[in-house]
Amino acid sequence: MENDNENDFYEDVLPSFEMHNFMFNRSIYDTEDIRQSSLPQYDELRSCPNAQAAATTEEQFSPLERPELLVLNNLESLQTISLPLKVSITMTKKFPVFGQPYEEESPLRCFQPGEMVMGWVSVENTSQEPIPFEMFLVSLEGNITVPISGDRTSAKLHQRTFLRTYDISACYHHGSINPTPFVISRCMMVDPFDHANFGFPPDQMLLPGVTHKKFFAFRLPNHVLDTACDHELVEHLYCPPTYGVDPVAHGGKALELRVNEALGYGRLDAKGSPIVTNDSNDRGQSVSYSINLRILGRPLDSYKKFYKQDTTHDYKFIVLKDMSHQFRFTNREIPEVYDISSLQSQVEKVESEINDLMAKLEERGRLIEIGVTDPKELDRIIADKYDAKKTIEPAINQPLPPPSAAHKVKLGKRFLKSDADFEVLIGSDPTTTVSSFGPEPLERIALLHSKSSTSSKASVSSRQVSRNSSLFDATSDPTLPTEVDSELHNLSISLRTSEGYLPHNVSVKLTLKVINIHSSYAIPLVFNQNVPGDFYSPQAFLKMNRKFEHYLQQLRDLASKTDQRVPKRLYENLLCLNGLRYREKNYEFFEKQQIQLEWNKTDSGHEAIAQIPVLFSKDKVRTYNLLPSFQNCYLVRQYMIGVKIGNNETINVPIRVT
Incomplete structure (x- = not known):
């Protein structure tokens, strides 16, 4: 054998x-x-x-x-x-x-x-x-x-x-x-x-x-x-x-x-x-x-x-x-997530559970004030009132956003210095992905060691690779790659206008936005590719933190007055969303591009559809480690591409790194 x-x-x-x-x-x-x-x-x-x-x-x-x-x-x-x-x-x-x-x-x-x-x-x-x-x-x-x-x-x-x-x-x-x-x-x-x-x-x-x-x-x-x-x-x-x-x-x-x-x-x-x-x-x-x-x-x-x-x-x-x-x-086999409710609806579900519990605690407090003190009697009255109501009310199923989400903005006077108004739609779908890659020098050295193990020559000892190792050994092998091999895809952009001015090209500048989200309590949310770009912002998370901080204080007061304990799972969800931390880092890893436009006549005006190549500048990402998108109970890594058309504000489009 x-x-x-x-x-x-x-x-x-x-x-x-x-x-x-x-x-x-x-x-x-x-x-x-x-x-x-x-x-x-x-x-x-x-x-x-x-x-x-x-x-x-x-x-x-x-x-x-x-x-x-x-x-x-x-x-x-x-x-x-x-x-x-x-x-x-x-x-x-x-x-x-x-x-x-x-x-x-x-x-x-x-x-x-x-x-x-x-x-x-x-x-x-x-x-x-x-x-x-x-x-x-x-x-x-x-x-x-x-x-x-x-x-x-x-x-x-x-x-x-x-x-x-x-x-x-x-x-x-x-x-x-x-x-x-x-x-x-x-x-x-x-x-x-x-x-x-x-x-x-x-x-x-x-x-x-x-x-x-x-x-x-x-x-x-x-x-x-x-x-x-x-x-x-x-x-x-x-x-x-x-x-x-x-x-x-x-x-x-x-x-x-x-x-x-x-x-x-x-x-x-x-x-x-x-x-x-x-x-x-x-x-x-x-x-x-x-x-x-x-x-x-x-x-x-x-x-x-x-x-x-x-x-x-x-x-x-x-x-x-x-x-x-x-x-x-590394794990490049993490599947995309599209078949789950939106992040906003997941947060609203936790809010609904909190409001239901607060309503029950408030009712319990009112009953105690009028002299009902027997715990079994209190539980029976509250169950008859709220549990029965819950079974009668039909469940409201919110429609899921389609896999392809469009981001609409108006482009005004600053767009190509014209007075015409343009509407831009940037598609975000399963094809909006970028392949992960590691630092080029590190990948080259790792490949060198991999090749040496199958070579008939004496292999390079792993002990020789340290923080002071030289890269010159790698350059002597013509079979080693000279650049990072990363499969890249395009962003789809659609420009619509009812005006008569139709530009032949537009300038587009891309920015990579790296998003880190963490909590010391288990996160009850699933971050999917249907997330709108405006949800990923420090302001949105700060607003959510403050909202659940208010819920937390209310529940603590009600639980103390009624001598009741908040269910452990719900309490930890509260602590998580109150302390969920968001941090965003922006990187200018892309070269500015000029995109050619071909206009087609429509019922309402004209439309031009173009593809924006997601092309990294190899010099800028030479030592960068682009990890696959991932999420677990305590830590989330997501990405967005910031698209700046002309002199207008940046449009953030969620992408997936595989």
Whole structure:
């Protein structure tokens, strides 16, 4: 079997019941010692790790009923200490083979959905004493950060893990799994290539001076599970591209990264460092993907010498070592959104729910004032009045705007210095798209490393590519592209007039408007291609913020007077729309154009239809990273093209970047 075909033969192995409980179903209150030298026999009675013997205390809850008690759902809240363990994560171009050399993956590679991320993790005990561990976890993770407040200088961040999946064969468990076509060997055999032990001993002890390693492989998804979106919106489930820089990566050092204009990116001289590009992110906003290694332990006196100043011995599990290795990811397979109600109607739906609740609370307050105090009686009266009314009133279905939305404006005296009036319509439809692209120098270097892996010559080591790398190596290869290859489309423009003056050409200037929207509460909206250009403005969002701030204060007052709680989902929607932050950046990436017009006679006058090519100036976008449009529960990236005809005001047309 050829080694190049491992992607076609890689297997998925489902865990046994015992393995699943040991790895994924353990409670943070689990005190049972389930270490064992071998798996139990099928006829052996063994209690589940969740079946606590002392189930009489308040802490003993089943994680099946309360998933928030699972160890894997509490990793961020566990205390962390740093034991003398040397750990590493290495990504490779091919799946590692036992006893054979490997080639490291370039840190500049940008992965896409469906591709495999492969490599190995290792741990070495550098102390003079054996170190026990309880869990060894290798995961693929996607994380998002947004500022909690609208203040750009705020250091407070909301962090959310939207993707976390584990490689069972790479994690520690009782037994061995070889989910590849290659024979790896059994646990604790020494790899003759690097003299590392494959796997771990059954007593879960890391001996002094001994290195252990495990192989991992993950297939990158296009979208995540529906549980990742609190509102169960399908449009929020597609994996967004890498965006910005994780502010907490490498102890916060990554936040200080700056783009080297000669390279088109910036990175730390450290393995697994995030890469910063000119992608128009705002401070505190980021989407990152990484391979993570976590080693967990149980309460042991031997750990005390490694406690931090604020470490307490009151824990059930503790993080002995935590490491992440970031990589770049993009997703050009996010579909367009046209078959959903307009943004305005979505906002009005939330308003309607708020008004319904306020009406019920006001009625409850009036009933309490006249002496009705029994809660059941209050609920019955309000339900009879409002729920019955709701079933009688017919639902009003607002028509959806057509896929092709026109933007009308009047062009007056300033248009070509004439006194004639013109009406212009600029079409916005599924063909109004622009292909995403990365910084040209970065793409060239990444392609160079990709080509070197298949060349018979000695490959360029990924360690040589740093923030100080030279571009001259790339220019020596005539097969490398000399410019960014980006598929571009046109804007359709229609000019109508009843006047007799018909110009032969018009000057058109385009501007790229990059829009970032974020909230520290789950966004209940879907941003679609039917959005009118005037909705995307600081004024429109500020008006919405103030409106929902007023609603929020009213609801709080009514809830306090009636001793009622606002439903959690509605309350968080209120907080989101009150704190939804909008920021727009404009870029002059296009050259001014002269568009030729051919006029046709109509019943009301004349009409000219022309196409405006969306042509980027390659010099201006050389180091820019144009990301695909995306949206999830906390962060939205959208785009508009500003069209300025003659000396008139700019017309904003939403576009989609794929």
